[in-house]
Amino acid sequence: MNNSVKVTVPATTANMGPGFDCLGMALKLYNQVEISPTDGGLAIEIQGEGAGDIRKDEGNIVFKAVERLFQEAGRPCPGLVIKLTNHIPAARGLGSSASAIVGGLVAANRLAGDPFTPEKLLALATELEGHPDNVAPALLGGIIISVVQEGKVHWLKITPPDGLSTVVAVPDFKLSTRAAREVLPKTVSLQDAVFNLSRSALLVGALCGKRLDLLQVAGEDLLHQPYRSQLVPGMTEVISNARRAGALNVTLSGAGPAVIALTDGPNPQVAQVMENSFAAAGVKCLVKVLEPTVAGAEII
Incomplete structure (x- = not known):
C-alpha cells in the first residue's frame, strides 16, 4: 500500500x-x-x-x-x-x-x-x-x-468554448441541497417541461458549437430556479442586472445560494454589478472570477 x-x-x-x-x-x-x-x-x-x-x-x-x-x-x-x-x-x-x-x-x-x-x-x-x-x-x-x-x-x-469565463457571487450564508430540493414541486406542467427540454438541447448545442451568443436564451429555466429564488434574497435582481451588464448567461449555481454568470472573457463590470445587487438585498457576498477547466x- x-x-x-x-x-x-x-x-x-x-x-x-x-x-x-x-x-x-x-x-x-x-x-x-x-x-x-x-x-x-x-x-x-x-x-x-x-x-x-x-x-x-x-x-x-x-x-x-x-x-x-x-x-x-x-x-x-x-x-x-x-x-x-x-x-x-x-x-x-x-x-x-x-x-x-x-x-x-x-x-x-x-x-x-x-x-x-x-x-x-x-x-x-x-x-x-x-x-x-x-x-x-x-x-x-x-x-x-x-x-x-x-x-x-x-x-x-x-x-468549454475558448474564452468562456465565469463570475461567481458567493453569498455569506449556507444553503443545504436538501432544503433547496424541498421547495421544488413533485410534478411540473408539460409546458414547463418542454421549455426546459428545448433550452437544455440548445445549451448543449451552443457549447459544442462555440455559439456563445445563444447562451442567454439557452440558459433559461423553469424547473428549479423560480422556486429556489425564495431561498436566496436578491437572486432575481442579481441575475437580471448581470445580464444587462453584459453576461452571456446567469443562473443559480447548483442548489445555490451562489449565482454564476458566464462571460466572454473576464468581465469586471458584471462582477461589480452582482456584488452591488446582492448588497442591495442586504446580502454580503464574495465575488470570484473562475475559469472552466x-x-x-x-x-x-
Whole structure:
C-alpha cells in the first residue's frame, strides 16, 4: 500500500440553468485531500473553508468515501490520517461535497493499488452523492452531461468554448441541497417541461458549437430556479442586472445560494454589478472570477 496520496479536486457548478441534475462544469478552484495510512485509528485535520464546521470523526464525508472504496475492494479500511485543505466554500452550490467524495475515492483508489477504473469511481461517487451532476465534472473535468440508467452513469464530456469565463457571487450564508430540493414541486406542467427540454438541447448545442451568443436564451429555466429564488434574497435582481451588464448567461449555481454568470472573457463590470445587487438585498457576498477547466481530480 502506498504511504501517502495527495489529490486536488476542482469546484463545480451544476445545472447551468436548464440542465437540472444532468449538466455540470469544473472550475479552477480547488480542494486538496491528502491521505496517509497509519497503524490504527482516524485523525482528520482541516484547513481553510469549513474548518470549524466539518466533522472530524467517522461521519466525515471524505472518510466515508475512503471507507466505501475499501469496502468495494473487499479489503479492510486501514487507520488513516486525512488532511483537508479547502478553498471551495461549503454549502454554497460549488460542489464542496462532490469534491470531498471524489477526493476521498481517488486517493483511496491509489492507496489500494488502483483497482477501479474512472467509470467505477464515478459510479461510486454518484451512489454516495445521489446524483452525478457535480461529481462527474469534479472527477473528469470539463462540462459533463450525465444520465443514470439502472445504476450505470452514462456521460459525455464537452470542452468549454475558448474564452468562456465565469463570475461567481458567493453569498455569506449556507444553503443545504436538501432544503433547496424541498421547495421544488413533485410534478411540473408539460409546458414547463418542454421549455426546459428545448433550452437544455440548445445549451448543449451552443457549447459544442462555440455559439456563445445563444447562451442567454439557452440558459433559461423553469424547473428549479423560480422556486429556489425564495431561498436566496436578491437572486432575481442579481441575475437580471448581470445580464444587462453584459453576461452571456446567469443562473443559480447548483442548489445555490451562489449565482454564476458566464462571460466572454473576464468581465469586471458584471462582477461589480452582482456584488452591488446582492448588497442591495442586504446580502454580503464574495465575488470570484473562475475559469472552466478540462482537468478533473488529479493526484499530485
